[in-house]
Amino acid sequence: MKFMKSLVVASAITAGFLANSVQAGTLDAVKEKGYVNAGVSGKVIGFSAPDAKGNWTGMDVDFARAVAAAIFDDPAKARFTPVAFKEAFTALQSGEIDLLTRNTTWTFQRDTKLGLEFVGTLFYDGQGFMVKKELGVKSALELDGASVCTQSGTTTELNISDYFTAKGMTYKPVVYESADEATVIYDTGRCDVYTTDTSGLAARRTTLGNPKDHIILPEVISKEPLGPAVRQGDQQWSDIVRWTLFALINAEEMGITSKNVDEKLKSNNPAVKRFLGVDADFGQYLGLSADWAYRIIKHVGNYGELYERNVGPNTALGLERGVNALWTDGGLMYAPPVR
Amino acid sequence: MAKQWKPAPSRPSPETWTGIVGWLRINLFSSPANTLLTILGAGLLLAIIPPMVRWGVFDAVWLGDSRAVCDSSAAAGNGGACWVFVKVRLDMFLYGFYPEPERWRIDLMFTVLGFSLIPLLAPDFFRTGRSQALVGGCGVAVVFLLFGALPAVFMIGYTFAPFLFERVSLWHTPQQIQAGKRSAAATGAIGVFAVVAAVYWSVRLAGVETAALPVSLSAGVLSLCLLFFGRLGLLVWRWIFLFCVFSVFAFFMLVGGILGLPEVETHYWGGLFLTLVVAGTGMGTALPVSILLALGRRSELPVVKTLCVSFIEFVRGVPLVSVLFMASVMFPLFLPENVTFDKLLRALIGVAFFYAAYMAEVIRGGLQAIPKGQYEAAKALGWTYWKMMGLIIMPQTLRLVIPGLANNFLSLLKDTTLVAVIGLLDLLGIAKAAMADSEWLGFTKEAYVFAGVVFWIFCFGISRYSVRLEKKYHTNYQ
Numbered sequence: 001m002k003f004m005k006s007l008v009v010a011s012a013i014t015a016g017f018l019a020n021s022v023q024a025g026t027l028d029a030v031k032e033k034g035y036v037n038a039g040v041s042g043k044v045i046g047f048s049a050p051d052a053k054g055n056w057t058g059m060d061v062d063f064a065r066a067v068a069a070a071i072f073d074d075p076a077k078a079r080f081t082p083v084a085f086k087e088a089f090t091a092l093q094s095g096e097i098d099l100l101t102r103n104t105t106w107t108f109q110r111d112t113k114l115g116l117e118f119v120g121t122l123f124y125d126g127q128g129f130m131v132k133k134e135l136g137v138k139s140a141l142e143l144d145g146a147s148v149c150t151q152s153g154t155t156t157e158l159n160i161s162d163y164f165t166a167k168g169m170t171y172k173p174v175v176y177e178s179a180d181e182a183t184v185i186y187d188t189g190r191c192d193v194y195t196t197d198t199s200g201l202a203a204r205r206t207t208l209g210n211p212k213d214h215i216i217l218p219e220v221i222s223k224e225p226l227g228p229a230v231r232q233g234d235q236q237w238s239d240i241v242r243w244t245l246f247a248l249i250n251a252e253e254m255g256i257t258s259k260n261v262d263e264k265l266k267s268n269n270p271a272v273k274r275f276l277g278v279d280a281d282f283g284q285y286l287g288l289s290a291d292w293a294y295r296i297i298k299h300v301g302n303y304g305e306l307y308e309r310n311v312g313p314n315t316a317l318g319l320e321r322g323v324n325a326l327w328t329d330g331g332l333m334y335a336p337p338v339r
Numbered sequence: 340m341a342k343q344w345k346p347a348p349s350r351p352s353p354e355t356w357t358g359i360v361g362w363l364r365i366n367l368f369s370s371p372a373n374t375l376l377t378i379l380g381a382g383l384l385l386a387i388i389p390p391m392v393r394w395g396v397f398d399a400v401w402l403g404d405s406r407a408v409c410d411s412s413a414a415a416g417n418g419g420a421c422w423v424f425v426k427v428r429l430d431m432f433l434y435g436f437y438p439e440p441e442r443w444r445i446d447l448m449f450t451v452l453g454f455s456l457i458p459l460l461a462p463d464f465f466r467t468g469r470s471q472a473l474v475g476g477c478g479v480a481v482v483f484l485l486f487g488a489l490p491a492v493f494m495i496g497y498t499f500a501p502f503l504f505e506r507v508s509l510w511h512t513p514q515q516i517q518a519g520k521r522s523a524a525a526t527g528a529i530g531v532f533a534v535v536a537a538v539y540w541s542v543r544l545a546g547v548e549t550a551a552l553p554v555s556l557s558a559g560v561l562s563l564c565l566l567f568f569g570r571l572g573l574l575v576w577r578w579i580f581l582f583c584v585f586s587v588f589a590f591f592m593l594v595g596g597i598l599g600l601p602e603v604e605t606h607y608w609g610g611l612f613l614t615l616v617v618a619g620t621g622m623g624t625a626l627p628v629s630i631l632l633a634l635g636r637r638s639e640l641p642v643v644k645t646l647c648v649s650f651i652e653f654v655r656g657v658p659l660v661s662v663l664f665m666a667s668v669m670f671p672l673f674l675p676e677n678v679t680f681d682k683l684l685r686a687l688i689g690v691a692f693f694y695a696a697y698m699a700e701v702i703r704g705g706l707q708a709i710p711k712g713q714y715e716a717a718k719a720l721g722w723t724y725w726k727m728m729g730l731i732i733m734p735q736t737l738r739l740v741i742p743g744l745a746n747n748f749l750s751l752l753k754d755t756t757l758v759a760v761i762g763l764l765d766l767l768g769i770a771k772a773a774m775a776d777s778e779w780l781g782f783t784k785e786a787y788v789f790a791g792v793v794f795w796i797f798c799f800g801i802s803r804y805s806v807r808l809e810k811k812y813h814t815n816y817q
């Protein structure tokens with residue numbers, strides 16, 4: 001594994017040097033090949049996974065479709081390449097993918113050292129703990145000496161180490177390559193605690209033998225802003241992806257949905273008219289058409305629709321909006337105005 | 340009168356040592372220690388197998404087409420597997436993301452492959468031209484019924500052209516082969532060139548530009564074989580056709596883009612089909628390359644030898660995962676802009692060359708086991724290097740190394756799952772992705788068991804076949 005790590009770092013650095021020559025004009029390249037290639041995780045419930053018919057579903061997937069809709073007026077022009085975590089950064093640098101929406105946590109090192117550019121946060125997550133009810137544990141502070149099942153190679157592993165060290169507690173890590181294995185092992189009772197991002201915990205709990213026997217502890221021990229990333233150095237492309245995200249959020253704030261977007265074209269609200277490109281052409285600054293935001297909302301919906309469809313209370317994950325609500329509803333979702 | 344001695348009729352073996360009782364006594368309860376082991380073993384099997392069978396077969400849910408069936412069964416306290424999960428996604432498991440209206444192309448490709456492999460893998464049963472024609476005829480009928488007239492026309496050509504080639508190759512007389520090699524080579528080269536050019540231009544004129552080069556190349560190889568290899572048997576021709584004609588056919592069938600077939604980019608390939616493509620091309624390429632590498636390593640030409648040794652040692656020194664990783668991620672960085680090179684193709688080349696290096700060493704082991712006298716005898720007959728290797732040394736070597744090669748084939752088949760690290764979803768990758776479908780959470784076991792059983796079927800098939808080959812060819816060693 002150490003070998004792979006150094007290989008990844010080496011290739012990322014090489015990519016950083018070489019990429020200077022290939023990074024200009026992602027939009028032109030995308031238009032020429034006719035599709036946006038998005039790197040996704042491919043197996044994260046609610047974020048990216050193929051359904052029984054092979055159609056991709058999830059938040060990350062829908063975001064890539066929004067980008068495709070903005071450029072091509074056709075959400076089907078997004079392609080999805082499952083990328084492994086270790087491969088993701090180099091794949092982006094080498095141009096294998098145009099966009100990384102792989103529910104990746106935005107961290108300092110990834111933003112600076114690895115040469116990625118995170119454009120914003122699509123989903124605010126945080127790491128939590130799940131324990132069996134019968135243990136009688138009410139808080140993460142009571143977990144001293146517990147054995148903890150987790151998945152290797154992600155920030156999860158580092159967070160838990162930080163948390164236990166800071167609180168002066170000890171734990172036995174039980175590390176598995178995939179979340180599936182870690183969950184199964186937790187279910188068989190080999191470890192007391194299962195930890196991952198709270199969105200994952202909720203989903204995983206539904207797969208356990210008896211979901212009611214497990215509780216998710218109130219502590220959230222880390223900040224996990226999951227967001228799309230692009231390669232550094234192509235300002236136009238990162239603007240497009242960033243403003244696609246902002247358009248999703250702004251649309252929800254203005255009450256524009258995929259259902260009423262056509263009526264809103266006739267709206268008298270100047271902000272709405274500007275946003276939908278009725279009497280202003282903001283698309284030109286992105287290299288897109290005037291109705292870029294209209295296309296996004298028409299085809300994919302606004303942020304709230306994305307959320308409800310993929311991870312909301314009526315889905316298998318059943319997550320309330322919480323911190324992912326709009327700032328007007330007490331959440332963190334906030335986007336600069338289109339003007 | 341002389342008394343004739345009659346032996347007393349032999350008595351039957353004691354009852355306790357014959358029949359089932361005897362077999363049990365000899366094999367299972369011959370000593371206290373063995374008795375104990377038998378009891379422990381039986382206990383272990385009893386503890387493991389019935390719950391597994393109950394989970395997988397008797398308590399399992401087989402019918403239905405929605406999650407509700409599984410849930411209601413689980414709610415009724417039924418702890419068995421729910422195979423509906425696999426049933427609903429069977430197409431995904433088999434074809435990946437290959438577009439549904441085009442999937443018949445995969446079916447056709449495997450049908451043709453199946454019918455062409457039958458006589459090749461069981462040559463004992465299909466030695467005569469008539470039996471091969473019978474199989475071919477069945478193949479044509481099946482293809483016609485399932486896929487229509489045009490594929491059937493191809494199938495007729497593909498099945499019966501080897502008969503024609505065999506006839507033509509019989510025109511070579513031994514004298515022709517012995518004498519006049521050089522003049523034959525000159526005329527032959529011109530002939531091959533003419534064939535390639537003619538095929539190239541006729542295919543281009545027919546409006547199928549992309550196919551012109553591969554088709555004319557395969558025609559060139561066929562005519563080369565016809566000119567220079569002398570008399571070849573029918574089955575040998577079938578092998579040549581498999582490598583030259585079928586590979587081109589399969590490529591265009593799967594990729595499309597000609598004859599009105601829509602192009603299906605490798606991006607959409609997946610599932611069992613991808614596993615078989617990677618394994619099949621891997622095996623088909625690795626074996627010939629490995630033979631060349633093994634010969635090169637034993638060659639007396641210093642450049643050839645150094646190249647082969649360094650290639651083999653370099654490849655054996657790195658893990659397959661990193662080869663794939665380099666091929667998929669690093670390689671494009673070194674290519675000039677606008678030059679793209681399909682990701683799957685890179686992975687295929689990586690897998691094939693990786694295994695070629697390993698198999699080369701297995702074959703070299705076999706080469707070392709051939710007595711020197713065999714080489715000397717061939718040289719004393721005045722045979723050329725390639726003739727000696729092709730007709731004397733390699734046939735003996737290959738039958739010696741069947742177990743080792745089978746080993747490599749098996750691990751190649753299983754290592755195809757590593758393409759997951761470069762974002763290609765093979766059977767196991769699709770199974771893993773299936774576990775994250777939010778409508779079907781919690782069917783991890785079913786997905787893994789299904790993938791495992793499919794892999795087991797293929798691996799067991801390969802290993803049984805290799806045992807059969809060993810038995811057939813090891814006549815003077817066993």
